[in-house]
Each structure stands twice: as structure tokens, then as C-alpha cells.
Amino acid sequence: MTEIRDVLLAIAAFLPVAVCPGYIVSWLTDLYRFRSRSFVERILWSIPASFAVSPIASVLIAWASSLIAVVRVFEAGVALWLVLLVWERRKLRRNNVNLIAGWQPLGGSAIVWAALWIAVAVLSLVDFEYHHQLFMSLTIYDQGARVSWTESILRTGVPPANPFYWYQHASAMRNYYFWYVICAVVALMAHVSARTALMASCVWSGFGLATLIGLYLKHFLGVTEKLRRHFIVAISLLMVSGLDIIVHVWNYIYLRIPIFDHPRAWFVGQIDSWFVTLLFAPHHVVSLVCCMFAFLLAWIGNKEGRGRLAPIVTLIAFALASAFGLSLYVTFAFALMMLTWGLWQFIFQRSFRSSMMLVAGGLGSGLLLSPYLMQLAGTSSGIHGGSPFGFSVRETVPPDRLLSSGLFQSIALSHPAAAKNLAKLLLLTPGLAVELGFFFGVLLLSLVPALRFRARLTPARHTLIFITATSLVITSLIRSSVISYNDFGFRGALFMQFSLLLLASEVVMSWQGRDSKQKLVEDRSGAPARVPYWLRSILALACVFGALTTTYYAVMFRLTIPLVEAAHKSVVHDPIAGNLSHDAYISSIGYAQLDAAIPRASIVQFNPSLPNEFWGLVNLVAINRQVAIAGDKPWCGSELGGDPSGCPAMASALDALFHDSTAEQAHSTCRQFGIQYLVTTIYDPVWKERRSWVWTLKAVVQDPEFRALDCR
Template structure:
């Protein structure tokens, strides 16, 4: 079902592949070893993935495309006079990388199955890793991938999601011979490792001493004050403060949505590259900046699209004014070229998301509205107007207590510090990233789905910057022996540790489920399906199968184990992956649920075969249709295989009416 050894092999391959590419790029761009080492994994991931995706679209997704993209990077970074930078900072301690690797196991555990005496259980975060089906699709059919979640007859089956992170997972799966599930765990570990190491290196770069990288990793393990406040205030907390959402710290967000975290790391790196481009507008910096910006967008529309665009607008006057007077025109041209190249790399995903937006309807995916902070006790009296100041004065200190307070104070002090000009400009640029990041979450909301994904994910670049800045500032306090400030910082750190411990316990222990024993038998069932159903065919299964194993009802066994396309993977996944208006999505969901509950008529079964291209149907003993089976009497399907008291597999009797339309 899932091999830890194979997942570890995939993670090792990713570590070597992306760290090697990133280190050579960082040295070629003039970064000294002190920063080239910690930035290498995240930088290499961004650049190599974008190049490999472009090559795979031209020559096919294979080991050749992967190794060719690496070769392009290595050849282009052969030692030159510019390779060795002038920077000569102190190297971070040697043990920082292993420590980051250990910390990264916490998010990776969210993906790993837990074998117990009762069967197999999963962590809550596995819900957001249902996108493993997309990794398997790329391994089967290449890129651009066919939509594995929904594909009606005669309609384009393009995937509108930002899938670069999942393509990266597919790359290491291809090289390691891993499944999509194993590769997702490996890629989750790598994303956590690379971004934690980036923050550690940035802490040293922001003026911290050798203690700063260690403090950055320690801050990554913290979380919200809500557990402590809930213990103190009890149920009354929800009256004052809106319930917890996906706006949370690095540890939580890396466990649930590592692709957004990877995009945030790319945005932070892009900010540093923008500063270097302003001071030295050369071709290598321009090209790498384009690749990194494209990686940010192709991994997260919210972080790499909305936030990156706003950061670029804010950066324009800062960097133009900072560029040498005689080189400003050259810088503006280089920045424009970098932007156009990034758009060119990201164009296929941009077009797919545009088409999906047209299919969904509903207008703009982003709206101007303050983040909802306060509970009913206050909003009932004052409305939502107090949410505006409460975001800064209440929500951010509650969710990121030590990071926000210490990080903001450190940046304010560093901006005016009498440091050398290049580093001072970097500090200002990073402070601007943080300001735009949190302001976006404050005032803009996403309208595509049921959740405010933009508000939740927009904080990530700012959170990374403030984590590094807080670590640098706290390291300075230790060096100066500022006891009072250190006592306050230690108190906030201790208060934010329970949230991190809760995340660790949830990821490692999983959530008990009545379906644990049945899920343990699911791999054999899906293996039989794969033997009988060709890779290009779509299968119908109950969207609510194993629904109690995830926080929201999805057929997690299909997403993790099927390695086959679904004709409709359920309402929850259709929100992000199907270009359907809400009313149509609800109607299709009701129809599929009725079929598998045994409440459907012949017309509904016929619709599965004719309209939704369901070439196979899996009915299990857990479905209502097991005893009221509409497929057994339907002329559209015939029984091809069964396991007594477990499952039945049907195949469509008519030939496919039309092949799946590729993007």
C-alpha cells in the first residue's frame, strides 16, 4: 500500500536533484556559501521544476526531460568569474540542515498511513492531499495532465489547478519508481525541509549570529495561542474570537498544503533576486528570477498570482529608486523581460485557470472584504467594522505570537540600521514582502470555493520573513543578555508550543475511524480495479466511500490507491478541479450519491455511461447500492469481477462514445 523505504528514496533523490541545481545557481548569481547552502534546495526546486515541465511538454514526461533540465542548469552555471560572490558571511552551523530534516518529518507524517490493531487510519490533513490522484495521472499519461477528477463526454478535460508542486512529486516518483502517495509524502518532507532551511539561512543573513538559524527552526515548531486561550477561557473564546481556520503557522500549513508553502518560499527568493537585479541587471539573474516567479504562480494562484503581483507593484518604486542612475533603464528592461518570461512559462496554467473561471461563472475570484476576526459577542453589537483593527491587534498576535511581534520589531530596527547598502535594501524589500503579504490577507478574500484560501495562504511569505527576522532579533537579545525581553520572549514561545505539539500528535497518530479495518483491505480492491480497467478509462465509485476518514467527505481510497481517473470524484474535490457552476456541481453530486445509495433510476445509471464517461463502476458492500444494485439490471453495464461480501466491478457495455479530450 505505502512503502516508507520508497518514500525515503524519493525524498533523497529530490534532495540531491534540487539542492545540486540550486547551489550552482546561487553561486552563479553571486551569493556566498553562507546563503547559497540554505537557499539551494528551495531555489533548485523552483528553477528545475519549471524547466523540466516545459521540456516535458515538448518531449514527453520521462527521466530524459528531468535529467536534461538538470543538465541545462549545471552547464549554464559552469565556474566563471562571477560564480564566486563577494559575500563572506559566517556559515550556519553544520547541524542546521539535519535539524531541518528532522523538523520536516512532522508535516510528512501527515501523509503517511498509520497501521493499528484496528486497521489503517489517516491524519486529518490527508484530505488536502487528495491531489495525489493528480500525481498518479501525470505518471500515467504525462503533461499537461488530463483532469482525473471530472471529465464528461465531449468536453475538454484540462486540469485548471496550479500543479507544479505535484509535477515535482511526479518527477521524483518517476526516478524512484514510487507511487503518487509515496511521492507526495517525499515532496511534503522536501518542501518543509527546504523552506525551513531557507528561513534559517535568512535569519543569519538578516544580521543574526550563529544562534539565529537554530532559533528560526524552533519558531517553525510553534503555533497559535488558541489552545492556551481555550484552556483559560473555555467555550467563551468562540464568543469573542471567530473559530480557527486555515490561517495558521508554517507547521500547520506545510502539513495541509505544501504547494502553497513552496510558492511562498519562491516568492521570498524572488524578492531577493529582484534586489540583485536592481543592482546588477544581467541575463543570469533575469532568467532565474523569471523561473522562480513562474514556479510561485504554477504552485499557488493565491501566493504566486495575487500576492506576487501586488508585491511586484510595491517593489517597482523601491527598486527603481535603488538602482544606479545610469543603470535604471537597463534594470526596468531586465525586470520587464523577467516578467514576460515568467508569464510565458506559466501561460498553459494561466489559460487553463481562465477557462475554468469561465465554466464556474460567478465573476471575479477575488473580492475586497476584511478578514473576519471577531466572534458574535462583538459583531452582534458593532458589526464587522472592528475586524479591521482586530486583524493586526488581535488575530496576528494570537496566531503567530512571537513571530509577529519579534519579527516586526527586528525588521523595523534593521531598516534604519547603518548597514551596507545592498543588505539594507534587502531588508527593506523583505519588510515590504511581509507588509503586502499580511495586508492582502487582511483586505482580500477568495470567492472560488467555500473557504477563503487567499486569506489563509497570503500570509505565508510574510510569515517566512518574520520568522527569520524574529530569529535574528532574538539571537541578538541573547548576545546582549537582554534578560527582561528574553523572559517575555520565552513566555510567548512556551505559550505557542502546545499548538505545535497538537499538530505533531495529529500528524503522527492520525484520527481513529470506524472504517480503519475496511480501509486496510482497500488496496487489494483497487489492485483488482487496475487490472480490469485501462489507464485511460474513467471509473465511478461512491464519492462518500470512507467519508468518515477525512474531515470533509471524499473517497480518500480512490485518491490514494486507485491510480485511475474518476468520472466524478465528489463535490468537495469538484470545487477546485471541475469547471462547474455551484448549482451544476450540487446537482451532479446529488445524482452520484443517489446512484450509490441505491435510490437512483435507470436514467441516472444511463447518465453515468453516456454523459459522464464512466467506463467502469465499483460498488462496495459499504454502499446502499450493494443491496439495491441498479447496475445489475442495467443494459449499460455488465459485471466483470466480484469479491463476495466486498465489492463488484462493472464495465460499460457500449464502446466509448468519444475519447477524452486532452488539454
């Protein structure tokens, strides 16, 4: 209950970061007649505008001064926001004018959805303790490292040190870290842990996405009739996933694969649902919000007078700078899409004002990002040579069986790379059908005019289809090559998902029957409303399966780790692999004691050789200190910054140290690599050796199953 209370406190502490800055900027510049709008619509503008301004502003202020200075700026922003509200309220009273709240209609429904989202997100993210076990959410798989990055910012400031690697000296982190700066600031303001702030940020990424949807419905698609109901429908579709549940049932019945073996239909490069992305990687969603907010500003700015363009272009520059520091993959996909969109606008539409605004904003973002870009250029890392991107067909359905078939065997022997890409290309369409589900039907409806009876499209809907198609092509043929996972393939696809969500909301809104064969009403605004009845039935069924898939994800986020542990205990009889939750429990208690006992600048090392990645994440979530190496695999954690030449020696020495070593050997290893404290648990091999350093060095923490030793 304490963790849930802290997360709710952190959610409230995001207000100075996620609402006030955007409100102040929009009010001072009267962004698109901001001052004349209702209070509810102002909030809808304020959240994306805050996400556009806060990340880059926080990084620049922290770079020039400190995180405390950033906190003071946001606190001053709250004071200014309150002054503006009070001043405007008094002005309205003097003029005998009532405040336009904009609460009705359906304001209560929106609040219910917001409360439901908070409840689902918090219960999906927090840990639950039971009988000396700490059951973690499956989201720890992605969030574990990000907790360490946020804690590093709290300890070392901006730019942060790479918390996973320390060879001779600290090294600046070579990664996009702007969202973790925001989380660190919230942690300071609310006096909560870095992990708690990161959980709260997942909730606010959902709020940011919802408000962006509302702005696009009104100011991009031009929805006027039943706008509030349309908005509720659109945000409800965020809870619709693909057809993964069908794949899992098939695997369980026919292939005898446990339904908890892995929650994704396939692991390599699958496009995640909104629910998964919001909880696993909120920074990518916020980067999408910044990019599409910049696009919306440029789109509306096409109708503005030249005298009002300067503040709009400035805000676009801030939005793109923040987007880059939030997610390189999302921003790179946006840049490629805008390049093709700008050419299309210039050649076929003879319109270039919006494109020029984006170009000017992009140049301005480069100036704002110059300190960050210089840091990236001057930081060494364990990754050398090669390009971060390459050409390859995105893998969906695993192509192994197709490659082993007679049709591909001869090609695979002579041209293996070409054969694999051809197989992935053939499987791309069925893979997309599973990944997108209901939205795949909307994709077909958008790309095939005959399916919508060649209904004429407005420029806005035409643009959404263009973004959908461009995003699909880009993410299907270009992949990120920094790590084995194709992050670019399924993060860049967020633009396709966002466009399809808006188009899908129009399709659902049009489902108001006239007769039994065509239960759709023609939309006078040009929306693709007329759809064959058979396709509508398929879409409705896919929507139901998508909702079931989201429910499955929500359940498996909580149950996957306990079920896997139970399987290891009963089938494999592996006491180590089956006790992850107990290790998490003893580690959370032990590291909390260690945190209170040693200086924040200490170098701490746990066993780098662990049964699987989750065991390492247990340490990274709780340790809140710099480590020498994050693991004994190649690079040792230097991928994010640092000289990798020290990795082999450190990995070898530390592996030996946690197997069986004396106190003298521990002292020697610690002095050689600058380590000050060693952490071990009952599950480490060295624990069982009663003459080892575990029992002879000075103990800082000495719990029955967790010990931290001073090895200086």
C-alpha cells in the same frame, strides 16, 4: 514500514529535481561567484535555484514532449552534475588546492535537524494499519485531492485532465499544478506512488525554506558573526507556532468543546504555522521560496555590473514563472507587495535598479507561462463570472457574538455587510496575537520604534519591516472568492511570516545578558536588539507556548481521526461515521486490486453521496482513475474544468444508483455517462439489497466488504 521505506526513497529521488538543476545553472553562470564558494553554501544556493528552474522547465518539456522526456532530462542533469564535480575536483588536485567543504562549524547540528525534520514529517504523513483499520493522517484533508491531481498527470500528461469530473469527454484541469508535475516526475524516477512522492515533497519544501533562510541571513541581512549559530536558531523558530493551545484549552474547559473537534483555533482563514503549512500545502511554501529567491537575486543584483545582469534576470523570470504555477495566491500577493515596494524605492529611496530587474523578470515569466496561460483561458470550468479576488476584512476570531451584542445589533440589521466587516476589523488584532503568538511580539517590536528604543535600522531590516506591514495590510483587506475559504488571506501571509521569522531570529540571537533589567546586547549591525525586559519575558513565554502548540499539532495530526471515530461510536452510536478507518483499510486493498485489473484510461465511479468529506477523500486517494463526478454537491467537481451542465443529471442518477438499482438500471446509467466500472463498499445502502447490481453485475474485484463491477 513499507510506506516509510518508499517515502525515504522518494526523498532521495528528489535530488535530481531539487539540487542538480540549480547547481548546474549557478555553476555555469557563476551566479554571484558561485564557483568560489564552499560546497555547503553551493548546496544552499542550489536548492532554491532548482525550485526556480525545475517546475516551469518540467511543464514546458512535458507540454512539448512527455513526462518521460522530463525524466530523461533530469537524469542527464545528474550525469552533468557528477561530471562537474569530478572535473572540478581534479582541477583542484592539479593546483594543489584543497576543496572548501564548509562543513564546520555546526555542520553536524544541521544534519541532526534535517534528520529530525524528516522523521517528524514522515511519521506525521504516513498511514498506520492496525486490526483491519487504516489510520490516516489529518493531512489527508488537503492532500487527498492533490494525490488525484498528481495521478492524473501520470495518466494524461501535461496539461492534465480534471480527475474529478468527466461529462461526455475529459477536460483540462483549470488549476495551478506545477508542483504536482514535479511529484509525478519523482514518482516515475523512484517507481513509487503519487501519494508517496507528495509526502516526500513536504520534506523538500522544508529544506527549500531552510536554505532560503540561510541565504537571507548572509546575503540580505549581512550576518557574519556566528552565522551558523544564527542559522540554527532561525530554523528552530520554524517549529514555533501561535497561541492556539491556549484557545483549545479554554474551549475545552469553559465551552466543553472536545479538544480534538478541530485542530485549528478557528477554521475560517486562520494563518497556519510553518509546521502545518509545510505538511498540508508544500506547494505554497515552494512558491514563497521562488518569489523571495527572485527578490534576493534582484537585491544583490543592485550591486552587480551590467554585464552580469542578463543571467540574473533570466533566473528571476524562471523563478516567477514557477512561483505562479505553484501558487497563484502567493504570487499575486508578491506582485502587490513588489508594486508597493518599487514605488517606495523610487519615491523615497531614489533607487529603481532592483525593481526594474523584477519587472524585466516578470515580463520574461509571462513569456515562459504563455502556453499555461492560454490553456487557462481556453478551459471551461464550473465557476463563471465574478472576480477571483474581492475586498473584505479577513476573519480571525469568529465575530458572531460581537454582532449579536447590543453595540452591533442595530447596525447589523440595517447594514449587515458593513457591520460584519467592522466586527472582523475590531477582532483582527487579538486574532493576529493568537495566530502569530511569539511573532506578534516581534511584529510590534518592528512596527513600534519606541519598543526597540528607536534603534536605527539597516536598509535590509527596513525592507523586511516594509514587507511585513504590506503583507499584513494586503491579506487583511483582500480575500480570494473562488471558494468559501479565504486561501489568499492565509497563503499571502507567508511573506509576513517569513520576514518576521528573520527578524525574530535576530531578537533571539541578541538575548545575551548584561544585567538583570536589560538582558540584551546592542547589535552593531543595526538589528532591533534593545528591547524592554518585560517584553522579552512575554516573548519568551509566547515562544514556549508556540512550541507546545506545534507539539499539539503533531499529536493531533495522528489522533484526530481515531478520536473522532471513537466519539461517534460511543456517543452518537453511528456505525457509519465511526468506521472511516475501516473503510480506508478495505478501500486501499480493493482499489489496489482494481488498479491491477483495469486499463488506466477507465472511468470509475464510487458512491458520490457520503457521510462527510473524509469518506470521499478515502476514495480519491486510492482510486487512481478518472471519475465521472467527485461528489453530488453543486458543480460535482467541475470547478477545476468541464461543462457543469451535466452535474445535476449525473448527481441525481448516481445517487439513485447507489441507493437501490437493478443491473439493467446500472447498465443504462453507465452507458449514458460513459462510466465503465462501479465501486461499492459494505457502507453503501445499495450493498444491503441482494437483488441490486452489486450482486448481479460481473465482478472485477469481489472482497468481502469491497466490490468493483463492470457496468459496460
